[in-house]
Amino acid sequence: MSGRPEVLFPLFASLDSLPGIGPKLVRVFGQMEIGRPRDLLFTMPNAGVDRRCRPTVAGLTLPATVTTEVTVLRHLPNQAKGRPYRVSVSDSEMEFPLVFFHANLDWLQKKLPQGERRVISGRAELFDGTVQMAHPDYILTPEEALQLPRFEPVYPLTQGLAQKAMAKAIAAAVERAPELDDWLEAALLESMGWPRWHDAVTQVHAPDSAKDIKPNAPARQRLAYDEFLSHQVTLSLARSRRRSRKGRSSAATGRFQARVLEALPYRPTGAQERAMREISEDLADSARMNRLLQGDVGSGKTFVAFMSLLVAVEAGGQGVLMAPTEILARQHLEALKPLAEAARVVLETLTGRDKGKERSGKLAALRNGEIQILLGTHAVFQKDVEFRDLRLAIIDEQHRFGVAQRMELGKKGDTVDVLVMTATPIPRSLSLTHFGDLDMSV
Template identity: 60%
Template sequence: MSGRPEILFPLFGELTALEGIGPRTAQHLAQIEIDKPRDLLFLLPYSGIDRRRRESVLGADLPETLTVEVQIGVHRAPRARGGAYRIAAEDAGTGFQIVFFHARPEYLKKVLPEGERRIVSGKVEYFDGIAQMVHPEYILRPDKAAEIPEFEPVYPLTAGVTQKTMVRAVGSALARAPALAEWIDPAQKDRAHWPGWQEAMHKAHTPRSLKEISAGDPARERLAYDEFLAHQLTLALARARLQRAKGIISQATGDLQALVRAALPYAPTGAQKRAIEAIALDMARPVRMNRLLQGDVGAGKTLVAFMALLVAVEAGGQGVMMAPTEILARQHLAGLRPLAESAGVVLEILTGRDKGAERRAKLAALARGDIQILVGTHAVFQADVHFADLRLAIVDEQHRFGVRQRLELGKKGAGADVLVMTATPIPRSLALAQYGDMDVSVLDEKPPGRQPISTALVSTGRMDEVVAHLRRAVGEGKQCYWVCPLVEESESVDLAAAEDRFRHLRAELGEGIVGLVHGQMPPAEKDAAMAAFQDGQTQVLVATTVIEVGVDVPNATIMVIERAETFGLAQLHQLRGRVGRGSQASTCLLMYQAPLSEAGEKRLKVLRESEDGFRIAETDLEMRGAGDLIGTAQSGVPRFRIGDLENQASLMAIAQSDARKLLTDDPDLVSPRGRAARVLMWLMEQDQAIRLISVG
């Protein structure tokens, strides 16, 4: 199927072909990303108005939208220009007024003639003790009463588009919605009592009650599932393509791993052992590994990563570990070097800093296979970097690696296995949406010897006490991070805030004790400031959030976060994880400016009560929504029009297993259901994915 199937053409035509949409309205709709009839179908009503007939407005809980039959009485024109034009009306139980502003009397006398009966529908409210219906939405003769819908859907609007225009346009788009062959697994569809696609569309746009507007309504749930299924098919196709590219069989001998285990001061946790086993099994298979290693701050990902790299070396090949920044690459190097020494493995680093002869020597050693494990930044992507036999590529997630980059990385080694690591605990629903093409290992246990971190909330009014506490800690030889608030407006304001705090603490604690690191420093200065803190030359490090990722100073036991209420939950959790890395008990002080908003207070309390990153991430998702949580723009998480990631995680999980099963049974999507799934992909505009299907 080379292009869009003909059956979908009517949904991908011009908006102006729909009833009531001229070029102006089409421009207005483009503001809310509605460019074609298909987009209107996916814009579902978010509420509805009950317009069922009542005998009287008497006894109604005003203000409320009501529909009643009335006898029209006297018209009273306004005394002053622009005032209210009032018409008396009697229903079966009481009298009220119908009110118009900027009225045209001759027109109103024609549509609401004195002495005749009419059906009116509109919002009724009390004004000065009198019930009034201002500008009724419907005025009809009793014999035309059927023209008023009993329940009227309410659509999200944009400037220049009315509900009436929207209802007409959607009706016209619905008339073009074809009957499509079913792409959902029949057993799943029966279990969930879902209607077919065309019927679901009609039902979702013509609800008969508020209950039918909820996400759990079968018609809506089905349409949400369609979105999730198309997305998971895309991920499953990317995964299948990655696996079709022949993998290399890397068989572990276990010899090098045994040397490292013998040198460790503690035994790996159960979670670490399970992850290492799963990775070794994946690497021994002839298809490419595509695995996500998820572990909270301090869960011991480095050891798992190194054992995986050793599998590559034991099998006679090479491994690479990539970090997003120079400082983290150097830190990975520092963390891995003692492990490499215990195994007798050659480990090197390659970053943008390597120049000239030194770089050429490293590249030559890499191409000969003398360097067995390479740690690096994205500099390893450059064209002149060649491996003798790359078996495993490990990516540290801060790259925000999307599916495309994961495929890109694989090109360095024809069949290299890929392991992506993330220290951000991701709620299950988001993990499925963002990394649905991968297998997932979760490290949910802390290694032994990790001390819990006690977290306290302190208002900024108690700054002096906090500084006094620091003075004592510094006197005892402890180290401390002081994170300055994030000022969104500009980096220079951030910088000023950090410099002020640095000067204040230096004056309080003494010269040479306090260091400063912020985003605008030249990299070499930043590294020097970090190194001075890591070596214990400075005891307090004042920083903007540049330190949140991966920096490891075991002697640092205090983390002060100023204006903690301005940070997101996940970020606070990451920052707190910078302490508690050694054997001493650690504290995290969250300084907030009173009064706290309700949401701010909830965030800080969750943090105080829990160190479980997954629980914190779930709360963050509830409070902020998916797009916000990962910054949708650069996260690779799709935006769904109908599906709701936060509340429909279980649907996403069903979609994932269904998509994988469908492609296992029918890799080229040529069965009747496979062909229907292709139509779904076109309908959901997953054009990139369609190119991944081998042409059939």
């Protein structure tokens, strides 16, 4: 049973429920990852065209998009093959031609009957010093022109999708947007000068001028705030569910860690000690750990990771450190092998290069617990890779792995604790936004 309110069902219906959208357009919209009316609702214009009616094209800086009311003077058929068909029109001050290539004569006679008034809108330019407009975007009666927007939104497109088809589909989606009780406090809306949700959705698709499509336009700011708010609420719910899942305590004894610290020619930095303490406390807790370790290149993240893996070994289990490339995995091996020897724990690697008996031997040692710490690449994801008692999974350069891959690694053991690492500089505000479901050590 869906928890979605019934009033929102039309926005989550199939795209072909909108008028004028059939299987072909559904496939075209799919190229833009637009699959439901909801997606159209938040596909916002990235530009606009000024369609305000002007009395004349005279004196304007050309080329430019111009809308003006004209009288149709005469039709000038092409005199030779390949030459354009012209229709001479006049506005309040000057006469100029409308130019059509490969013209449909019957259609032109109906759209531009001689002696009638029409509102035309399109790109006017100078050709041999003469103003002309080729293939106007709009040819309307004065009555029809009342429906022409003063400022027409321009949407992103893809191959096979025309601007008019996109605008029509979005207009249909906007009509489905329900009037909802606003979830933002009235005081916040008033202080920020933001519209209510339904008004904001309507306004972003009906801009009055270029300033209404800028990121700081009130309607856009309001919808952007909603997006951040919903993201944070989602992360908060995810964190709440994660913390409610029962984990397994992996308490440190200090036995192996002490041997490594004694062998070091230096003391860990204060930041390293703090990060190790936070991770060790998480591992000892009964709730499952899901933590991000962030630090610049050379700040000692790999050492912190290794000391955390030793906590898992001290608790009687195993640990795995996942690297995105074989080169990085072997660099980790070179750096950590002396520390593993000092701690007297078994450290091994598993990459796509391991084949035959060598691979089989490593898999057997992993299953029976002889390998206590494994350094690996994507090869660790394979189904035949089994641990005797995996307690901690660490993922280096986490941004280079998908969420599904990280989750798959966490399934290699019973209630596995997860630590992800990154050296990519992330301002704290953005890190809280994007990794809000993770606890964080810096």
